[in-house]
Amino acid sequence: MLRKIAVPVVACIVFLAFWEFLVWANGWPNYVMASPSDLPAAYTKFWNLFLVMGWQTLWRTVLGLLIAIVFGVFLGMIMGFSRTMRDALYPLLVGFNAIPKATVVPIVALMFVGAHDFNTVLIAFMISFFPIAVSVSIGLSTLEPEYRDILRSLGASQATIFWKIALPKTLPEFFGALKVAVTLAFIGTNLMEIVSPHGRGLGALFDSGKTNSDYPLMFAVLIALAFLGIVLYYVVVALEKIFAGWAERPQG
Amino acid sequence: MSEALIDIRGVRHAYRTASGPLPVLDGLDVSVPEGGFVAVVGPSGCGKSTLTRLIAGLMKPDEGEVWLHGSRVTSPRSTVGMAFQNPVLLEWRSILKNVLLPLEIVPTKLSKADGEARARHLLKLVGLEGFEDKRPSELSGGMRQRASLCRALIHQPEVLILDEPFGALDAFTREDLWQIMHALKAEEPFTGVLITHDLRESIFLADRVVVLSGRPARTQYVLDVNFKGPRDIDHLYTPEAAEMLNTLRHQIEIAQGRTEAGHAA
Numbered sequence: 001m002l003r004k005i006a007v008p009v010v011a012c013i014v015f016l017a018f019w020e021f022l023v024w025a026n027g028w029p030n031y032v033m034a035s036p037s038d039l040p041a042a043y044t045k046f047w048n049l050f051l052v053m054g055w056q057t058l059w060r061t062v063l064g065l066l067i068a069i070v071f072g073v074f075l076g077m078i079m080g081f082s083r084t085m086r087d088a089l090y091p092l093l094v095g096f097n098a099i100p101k102a103t104v105v106p107i108v109a110l111m112f113v114g115a116h117d118f119n120t121v122l123i124a125f126m127i128s129f130f131p132i133a134v135s136v137s138i139g140l141s142t143l144e145p146e147y148r149d150i151l152r153s154l155g156a157s158q159a160t161i162f163w164k165i166a167l168p169k170t171l172p173e174f175f176g177a178l179k180v181a182v183t184l185a186f187i188g189t190n191l192m193e194i195v196s197p198h199g200r201g202l203g204a205l206f207d208s209g210k211t212n213s214d215y216p217l218m219f220a221v222l223i224a225l226a227f228l229g230i231v232l233y234y235v236v237v238a239l240e241k242i243f244a245g246w247a248e249r250p251q252g
Numbered sequence: 253m254s255e256a257l258i259d260i261r262g263v264r265h266a267y268r269t270a271s272g273p274l275p276v277l278d279g280l281d282v283s284v285p286e287g288g289f290v291a292v293v294g295p296s297g298c299g300k301s302t303l304t305r306l307i308a309g310l311m312k313p314d315e316g317e318v319w320l321h322g323s324r325v326t327s328p329r330s331t332v333g334m335a336f337q338n339p340v341l342l343e344w345r346s347i348l349k350n351v352l353l354p355l356e357i358v359p360t361k362l363s364k365a366d367g368e369a370r371a372r373h374l375l376k377l378v379g380l381e382g383f384e385d386k387r388p389s390e391l392s393g394g395m396r397q398r399a400s401l402c403r404a405l406i407h408q409p410e411v412l413i414l415d416e417p418f419g420a421l422d423a424f425t426r427e428d429l430w431q432i433m434h435a436l437k438a439e440e441p442f443t444g445v446l447i448t449h450d451l452r453e454s455i456f457l458a459d460r461v462v463v464l465s466g467r468p469a470r471t472q473y474v475l476d477v478n479f480k481g482p483r484d485i486d487h488l489y490t491p492e493a494a495e496m497l498n499t500l501r502h503q504i505e506i507a508q509g510r511t512e513a514g515h516a517a
């Protein structure tokens with residue numbers, strides 16, 4: 001347990017020290033690259049902004065992700081249970097996913113101009129439902145027929161088969177996809193916050209740092225984003241441990 | 253007729269495939285008396301698993317009838333237990349919870365505590381005492397198969413359908429499980445249908461062996477096994493056993509089309 005915490009903490013410290021050293025050794029000024037020692041000043045100066053903006057980024061990411069989960073699981077179920085729907089929806093879905101979201105962001109920002117919350121949640125959702133839908137559909141469609149038959153031969157309904165077998169069996173794939181999706185949703189949120197004019201959230205704070213040439217602030221935002229991203233990711237990992245911990249093979 | 257618990261009459265079935273209908277069963281008749289144990293052997297791909305799916309009510313035959321305890325089978329019913337070559341245990345459940353699964357589906361008179369006691373009893377009977385709380389992945393293949401047998405029996409089914417349950421096991425484990433099957437049969441009053449590729453297994457476990465012809469399958473030959481009830485591995489090394497095995501082997505060769513019927517060696 002101690003090792004589990006100590007190793008990443010030490011890794012972070014080493015990383016920060018290396019960064020500080022790099023800036024110091026090269027004699028970079030602040031506008032090229034801020035060093036870790038500049039960051040506390042930025043945080044103390046803008047701490048209330050960090051809290052407000054960080055919260056906005058967080059809740060919009062999480063809301064977008066939750067919608068992506070509901071929609072992605074629903075879509076995955078449809079595609080997982082029906083071959084026809086799978087054949088019909090797959091190309092559409094792949095095509096949609098292939099569009100670089102950086103091009104969608106300005107379109108959405110202009111389409112619903114001023115609706116910052118809506119825009120941001122929408123992009124976070126759009127960018128992150130794909131892996132969830134695919135993983136659920138693959139998990140369901142590759143369920144071995146014998147698993148179905150075990151319950152079906154007892155007269156179980158489709159719903160019972162889904163709850164007792166299909167759903168739990170798909171959970172490991174689902175959480176694998178969720179780890180990807182949470183990162184994507186986070187990227188989506190920030191893209192929108194940066195691009196959208198007069199936006200909110202950490203992305204907007206980054207943008208204002210850029211307009212004011214406040215380089216330490218920009219780097220401070222980056223670190224805050226990294227921190228939030230890590231927190232979100234590990235929340236998913238914790239949920240995975242609780243709900244799909246059985247899929248972890250004992251190491252031997 | 254009325255005493256047959258499973259009665260299959262003139263069943264024909266074809267799968268609809270991309271390249272047209274594939275006839276699999278073509279005039280199949282099998283009847284199993286209550287408490288009986290029938291083994292079904294036949295060439296690979298002749299339709300044995302299809303037969304089990306028909307008995308279990310998972311499919312309806314194109315033609316002919318499947319009767320179970322005096323009523324026509326048209327859909328799955330909770331009085332059937334099944335085990336396959338693949339034990340299909342649920343990895344997120346303990347062995348005990350896996351065995352208890354059918355009780356969560358079928359209407360049962362057993363209380364929760366009684367069901368659990370029954371599960372523990374069955375597990376003990378098959379030699380899995382002490383493994384109740386283990387995960388399936390912590391068990392060997394033979395042990396998983398034993399747990400799967402317990403699951404098939406937990407809800408006291410009238411009919412136990414076994415589709416090559418021992419096919420993937422090594423010879424010693426398989427013989428172990430044969431003995432366990434006899435122990436289970438002595439305690440549980442089920443009527444059994446066993447699909448197998450192993451002729452020794454068929455005469456060791458069943459009291460009747462049905463040989464199916466090659467696809468499309470019909471009943472080609474029925475052999476009544478001379479020994480009744482529990483038996484010992486030694487039985488397989490008696491002259492009677494040798495004769496039965498010889499007959500069956502010859503019938504399989506006919507079914508495979510390697511020997512002409514009537515030109516018996």
Ligand SMILES: Nc1ncnc2c1ncn2[C@@H]1O[C@H](COP(=O)(O)OP(=O)(O)OP(=O)(O)O)[C@@H](O)[C@H]1O
Nearest residue numbers: 267268269274276295296297298299300301302303
């Ligand atoms: N769902 C299906 N759709 C189309 N064809 C099928 C289907 N299931 C089985 N078949 C075909 O029907 C035939 C009989 O299959 P079945 O599984 O009943 O054979 P089997 O006797 O159990 O074979 P084995 O001894 O190898 O287990 C095979 O040729 C198989 O390809």
Ligand SMILES: [Mg+2]
Nearest residue numbers: 300301302415
């Ligand atoms: Mg088969």
